Amino acid sequence: MIIRLAAATTTALLLATTPAAATPPRHPRVQQAVDNLTRKHDLPGAQLRLNGTHVFTSGKGDLGTGAPIPRDSTARIGSITKTFVATVVLQLAAEGRLTLEDTVGQHLPGLINRNGNDGNRITVRQLLQHTSGLPEHVGELEGRGYEKVRYGHFTAQDLLDIALNHQPDFAPGTQWRYSNTGYVVAGLLIEKLTGHRWGEEVTRRIIKPLGLRDTSVPTEDDLGLPGPHARGYQILEDGRRADFTRLNTTAFHAAGAMISTSADLTRFFDTLVNGDLLPPAQHADLTRTVPSGDGWGYGLGINARDLPCGVRWWGHAGSVFGWFTYSAVTTTGRKASIIVNQAYLTDAQSNGVGEAINAAFCP
Template structure:
C-alpha cells in the first residue's frame, strides 16, 4: 500500500503487491539513469525564501534522487496553502511541471473505498463485524480461504489473510498487459489460486485483494457502480474538482499532468509509462487526483466531514504492523488509513500510493496541517528516493 509518511527515521514503503500497496516494486539499490541533472523550479504560490525547507527538499528529490518531477501542496499551521514543483513534466520536451497537476493516486484509493464502506455502516446497511459471506455469498473460497470466516473489518484493516493478487501480475502490468482491461472478479480469482497468508485475524499483511472485495461489497449493497458511489459520496460532496475514477478503457489522464516513468530493471533508463489501463487497481488503486485534492480529502475525512463520529473512531482504531513488514517505527493500520509518529510529535494520518509512473505521499494532522508530495517515477531512481519523499513529508508537516 503505500502508507504513511514517517517519523524522524525514513520509512521504507512496502513494495508492490508484497509490501506496498498498489505499490509496485521493491526499492532498488542502484541508481537509475535519468539522462542527467534536471532543472528545479518552484510553483507560483511557493515561498522563495532561503528558509523554505520544502522548496529545498523538492529540488533535492530531482537533483539528488533523480525523479523527473516532484509536486507538492501544503497547508501550514497558519492555514495558508502553498504549491511547489520541481523538475520537468516530460523528459523529452523538458516541459514545465504543472502546478498541482494530476497524478495517478494509487493506493490512496483505498481510503476512499474504506470511507464509502464506513458510510454504509453509518447508514445501517453494513456491519463491520459481519462476515463477507453475508454480502457476497460464495465469493471467497480457496486454500485456507472462506468468506464465512472473514469480517468486513478484517478486509479494511488487512487482517483477513487474503493473498495479494498484485504479487502475481505486476511484471505483466508493466509489460504485455499494460493496456489490458481486467474485471474485479478476475483479480480476486488470481488471488484465490494461492493459499491464505494466515487465518483471519491472526496477523496483519497488506493485500490489495481486500479492497477489491470491499469494492464489490459496495456495489452489491448499493446496487450501483463503485465509481458512481465514490463520486457522489466523496468527490462531489467535498468539492474535489480534479479527482476522478477513470472510466472503463480510459488510459490517459484528463487534465494537466506530468508524465510518469518506470525503469524496467535496476540501473536501466527511465521509460515513459503514463498511459495504461488502470483497471488492475480498481477499488484498491485506480483514482486520479492532485496534491491539493488529496490534502482536501484527508483533511475532510479526519475533520469529520465524511463520516459520523462512531465510524471515524472505528477508522482511526489501529493495529500494530509486524516489525518485519518493511514499515518504519510506530506505523499502524486503521481502516483504510495509517498513522505514523511525526518527528516533531503527534501523528500523521493518511495512506500513500504507488502505481506505474507515480508515487504519492499525503498526510494530515489533527490540528489541520496537511501535505502531499508526488513524484513521477515508480520504482524510485535511487535506493533512498522514496525514503527521502517520506522525510520531506515529515519536514513539511513539522516546519515552524
C-alpha cells in the same frame, strides 16, 4: 505495486526533532527536501503542496520538453484510492447497511472461498484493516511484465482468480499484511449493497459533495489523464525509464484506480480526518489502528505516524505504474500532499519522501 509508504521512510521520519511551529513565513527546508528528490535521488519531477496553498516543485514533469509538473497536475493516486473506498464502506455502516463485524460471506457468499480462503471467516473490518489474510494478486501481475499489464483489461474476478490460486497468508485477524485483494473485495461489497459501481458511489458520496473537481474514477479502458498533467514514468525490468502516462487501470480496481490532484487530496484528507465525512462512531473506527510495522499504525484505509516533534499525521501513500503520491494531514491544521512522476521508488528515494514529509510537518 500499490502500497503504503515504504518502510524505508522510517529512518527519515525519525530525524525530525524540533517542535512543530505554527505557519512559518518561509519554507526553505521544504523546498530543499523537494529539490533533493530530483537532484539527489534522480527522480524526474516532484511537487509538494503545503497547507493547501504553498506549492513547491522541482525537476521535470515532462522529460521530453523539460516542463515542470503543473501546479494543478492530475496524477494517478494508486492506493490512496483505498481511503476513499474505506470511507464509503464506513458510510454504509453508518446507514445500517452492514456492520464491520459482518463476514464477507454474509454479503458475497462463496466469492472468495477457495484454497483455504473462506469469506465466512473474514470480516469487513479485516478487509479494510489488512488483517484478512487474503493473498495478493499484484505480484503475479507484475511478473507478467509492466508493459504487458499496462494495457491489459482485467475484471474484478480476474484479479480474484489470481489471488485465490494461493492459500491464505494467515488466519484472519491474527496478523497484518497489506492486501490489495482485500480492497477489490471491498469494492465488490459496495456494489452489492448499493447496486452501483464502486466508483459511482465514491463520486456521489465524496467527490461531488466535497467539490473535488479534478478527482475521478476512470471508466473501463480509459487510458488517458484529464486536465493538465505531467508525464508518468516507470522503471522497467531492464532498468530503462519508460513513459507510462497512458494506462489501463482495470488491474487496480478499488485498490488503486483513481486520479486526483495534490489540492483535491489535501481537501479530502483534511475533511475526513477532522470528522466531517463520517459520524463519530465510524470516525472512531477509521482511526482505531493496529501495528503495521516499523512504528506505523493502520486504521481502516488510513495510516498513522507519530513524529518526534510531537506531530501525529494521518494519510496514505499510493504507488502505481508511473506515479508515487502521498497525502497526509494533522488534526492541528498542517497538511501535505506529494506527487512524484515515477514508480516504484528505491529505499533511498522513499527516504527522500520521508524527509519532505518531515520538512512539511516539523519545520
